[in-house]
Amino acid sequence: MNQLAVKQKKLHLGAFKELVMLGVLILMFIVLSILSPAFATKGNIINIFKQTAINGILATGMACAILVGGFDLSVGSTVGLAGVIAALLAQGQYPIIVPIAAAILTGLLAGLLNGVAIAYLKIPAFVVTLGTQSIIRGLAYLASGGRPVFGVTKAYEYIAGGKLFDTIPLLVIYYLAIALLIGFVLTKTVYGRRIYAVGGNDQAASVSGINVKFIKASAYVLCGLIAGIAGMLLTSRTVSGSPITGEGYELDAIAACVIGGFSMDGGSGKWYGMIIGALVLSVISNGLDILNVNSYYQLIIKGVIVILAVFVDVRGRSKRN
Amino acid sequence: MSEYILELRDITKRFSGVTVLEKVTFRLKRGEVHALMGENGAGKSTLMKILMGIYNADEGETVLEGSPVTIRSPKQALENGIAMIHQELNPVLDLSIAENIFLGKEKRNKLGLVRKKEMEEETKKWLKEIGLEVSPGTMMRSLSVAQMQMVEIAKALSWNAKIIIMDEPTASLTVREVEVLFSLIRQLRERDVAIIYISHKMDEIFQIADRVTVLRDGKLIEENPISELNKDLLISMMVGRDIQEIYPKDTVPIGEVALEVKNLNVPGKVKNVSFNVRKGEILGVAGLVGAGRSEMVEAIFGVRRKSSGEIYVNGEKVEITAPQKAVAKKMAFITEDRKVTGLNLIASVRENMTIISIRDLCTARLVSRKKCVKAAEKYISSMKIRTDSPEKLVQYLSGGNQQKIAIAKWLLSEPDIIILDEPTRGIDVGAKRDIYLLIGEFAKAGKAVVMISSEMPEVMGMSDRIMVLADGEVTGFVDRADFDEETIMHMQFGTMKDTTEAEAV
Numbered sequence: 001m002n003q004l005a006v007k008q009k010k011l012h013l014g015a016f017k018e019l020v021m022l023g024v025l026i027l028m029f030i031v032l033s034i035l036s037p038a039f040a041t042k043g044n045i046i047n048i049f050k051q052t053a054i055n056g057i058l059a060t061g062m063a064c065a066i067l068v069g070g071f072d073l074s075v076g077s078t079v080g081l082a083g084v085i086a087a088l089l090a091q092g093q094y095p096i097i098v099p100i101a102a103a104i105l106t107g108l109l110a111g112l113l114n115g116v117a118i119a120y121l122k123i124p125a126f127v128v129t130l131g132t133q134s135i136i137r138g139l140a141y142l143a144s145g146g147r148p149v150f151g152v153t154k155a156y157e158y159i160a161g162g163k164l165f166d167t168i169p170l171l172v173i174y175y176l177a178i179a180l181l182i183g184f185v186l187t188k189t190v191y192g193r194r195i196y197a198v199g200g201n202d203q204a205a206s207v208s209g210i211n212v213k214f215i216k217a218s219a220y221v222l223c224g225l226i227a228g229i230a231g232m233l234l235t236s237r238t239v240s241g242s243p244i245t246g247e248g249y250e251l252d253a254i255a256a257c258v259i260g261g262f263s264m265d266g267g268s269g270k271w272y273g274m275i276i277g278a279l280v281l282s283v284i285s286n287g288l289d290i291l292n293v294n295s296y297y298q299l300i301i302k303g304v305i306v307i308l309a310v311f312v313d314v315r316g317r318s319k320r321n
Numbered sequence: 322m323s324e325y326i327l328e329l330r331d332i333t334k335r336f337s338g339v340t341v342l343e344k345v346t347f348r349l350k351r352g353e354v355h356a357l358m359g360e361n362g363a364g365k366s367t368l369m370k371i372l373m374g375i376y377n378a379d380e381g382e383t384v385l386e387g388s389p390v391t392i393r394s395p396k397q398a399l400e401n402g403i404a405m406i407h408q409e410l411n412p413v414l415d416l417s418i419a420e421n422i423f424l425g426k427e428k429r430n431k432l433g434l435v436r437k438k439e440m441e442e443e444t445k446k447w448l449k450e451i452g453l454e455v456s457p458g459t460m461m462r463s464l465s466v467a468q469m470q471m472v473e474i475a476k477a478l479s480w481n482a483k484i485i486i487m488d489e490p491t492a493s494l495t496v497r498e499v500e501v502l503f504s505l506i507r508q509l510r511e512r513d514v515a516i517i518y519i520s521h522k523m524d525e526i527f528q529i530a531d532r533v534t535v536l537r538d539g540k541l542i543e544e545n546p547i548s549e550l551n552k553d554l555l556i557s558m559m560v561g562r563d564i565q566e567i568y569p570k571d572t573v574p575i576g577e578v579a580l581e582v583k584n585l586n587v588p589g590k591v592k593n594v595s596f597n598v599r600k601g602e603i604l605g606v607a608g609l610v611g612a613g614r615s616e617m618v619e620a621i622f623g624v625r626r627k628s629s630g631e632i633y634v635n636g637e638k639v640e641i642t643a644p645q646k647a648v649a650k651k652m653a654f655i656t657e658d659r660k661v662t663g664l665n666l667i668a669s670v671r672e673n674m675t676i677i678s679i680r681d682l683c684t685a686r687l688v689s690r691k692k693c694v695k696a697a698e699k700y701i702s703s704m705k706i707r708t709d710s711p712e713k714l715v716q717y718l719s720g721g722n723q724q725k726i727a728i729a730k731w732l733l734s735e736p737d738i739i740i741l742d743e744p745t746r747g748i749d750v751g752a753k754r755d756i757y758l759l760i761g762e763f764a765k766a767g768k769a770v771v772m773i774s775s776e777m778p779e780v781m782g783m784s785d786r787i788m789v790l791a792d793g794e795v796t797g798f799v800d801r802a803d804f805d806e807e808t809i810m811h812m813q814f815g816t817m818k819d820t821t822e823a824e825a826v
Contacts, residue, residue, distance in 0.1 A: 188687045190679050197676045200665030207624055207662050208677045208730070209648030268667050 053175040056278035059256035061226030069266025070125035075227040077136035079246030082231030087149035087241025107228015115217030148242040160236035183271030200267030323387035332381035356530035404477030419444040467498035568782025576600035579769035585630030590616040605784030613793035653731035657742040663727035671711035721752025791815035
């Protein structure tokens, strides 16, 4: 009986892994505040959120792909292509809605390509998105002629560059809005519950009358669409669209989800986990910057944390069996 | 030297608080064939998994040749001379026989490279020993199931196994192959290899076993030489109660035809199956493993593609090309393997129960957690599901409780036609009875029930009518008044075809 009690305790820890990571985040916050007076200032905290925004937005889309049991390696390229297209159309020749819509549409089409290939043609997600990563990147170079696209209008620049009440960057507002919206969809809508059901056991979901292919494909569409938004925002923030933008972003987005408690097997993860995960990553790099730690170390620490997060998850699960 | 090569003493095992084995003692003599019997869920496989080191016993000890041992993994079991031939063989199909036999103990030269020739030479010796005449370099994939099984036995011998566990070894063998297996078993017995033989087939037990141990509800019932037993005695030990008591069968008025299937075909699996089932009727589907029963219902429900056939629901022709269409026609399908196709194990009781009917549990088109919890709680109490809360993850519940949840999720969608595939597989007797009561309730509520079962007492105890399949074809229908185990058995083997009735439907 004793053994049983111990088992149950462990289980509870596993069930609240998002809260464990929240604890880690708070702990890092406290330690960094003690180590550097420059850390816990209002300006720096806003800065952390601003640094989190793009990766955080990508992580919300990535979370959908991970929940259905896959992932999307092409989001970084989509950021690049959507950004270039937006920059090309935001030179003042069209109303501002045109570059915005074009970037989102670009993301949507990229996601549709991934979703159809993975869900309907049954090609493994790794292969499909590795392929589209290259295809979309190539398109970004073609569209831009291989050079950054400058000259976007002031109005376009304001989309992500503006601030609310002169303090909170609009970028942060967009991030929180998108994260809350995805969180709402995942927890409160029939569609969201079906995403979890498909990710948890697609065969059982299928027998239960859920259109598994559609749900899987749509998760990739959502992921691509959100990457398109991220590309559009990034172009606004950097006042240019560059074909190389976004390289490696997919891995940060996956890392944010994994740290935030999403299981790579799909079907498990809380929506607020992806926010916590993205913040953990930013706090590491921001804190280490402030402490003047060589940025090369940041990469190493980031990698170690990702592996540790998965290790804790896997261990928790093997204990149960 | 002890009389027994193996003794499992007072083994107790609990899973999440449920005792599945209680002070069970099992004693195996050198060179005997010892049948381990009991209904599904009696604890046979748990006991064997403890012996193989897959589970750890909570109490009790394993004594091997007179000295206590601790076995923590199948590898350790093998090193102690204990091997298991699984019900579902899992060889590496794209390796050769020799490579499979030496899996995990490959012979290497100084450079660490595999010594293929030497392994094949030795394999040849083992294959000869068991009388399997194929080359050691043959790919596993090209063998029949019976041959794969023999390779597994050769593998056990190559580990110098003194004890071989065989779990339903004849489940997918032909009559001829069974004979070959039995002569091999007798040969092994000559060599002083002890065999633990798990099977549900009475005839086999009396043919091959020397002694029998019977388990029931996780307890040791009796250990006897086979000579002191007969079939009836053995059944009463296994069941431990009257059939009437286990199968609560009420007479229910039978209504209109709810589901009709005409000339259903699934390539290679199901041939021209036609049947109907009426409101309030329980139609049992009997047949051997591989007779095409699951494939038939999968095709009806749209899980599997059919090549031809018509389906009528309440007299109206329907095209069911995917499960969602079957669900829309108020059909339910409780699948054979709840873990693979029934439940989302990493989700909670509530999430599993509400997934099909989630649209009905919304407020203003948004999922209402309150309604979901309420619905889950209702079924948890009405179905006597043992769980601390609706939020508990399904993977932590016992098989019986999981099965109830797999059924509950369909009940929430208020189906008219309920298809159950092996509804009581791997669950304990108490939960079984609850499920039989439930199935009875379905019939009383005027639902049409199709129940596939491999357990003869179950299918005979619960059904109003039994349809028997053999090799994908209907070999007969039997009405409750004419139920007779022997007749149905013959139909299962396709040896006695009741054509008149099959055509009449």
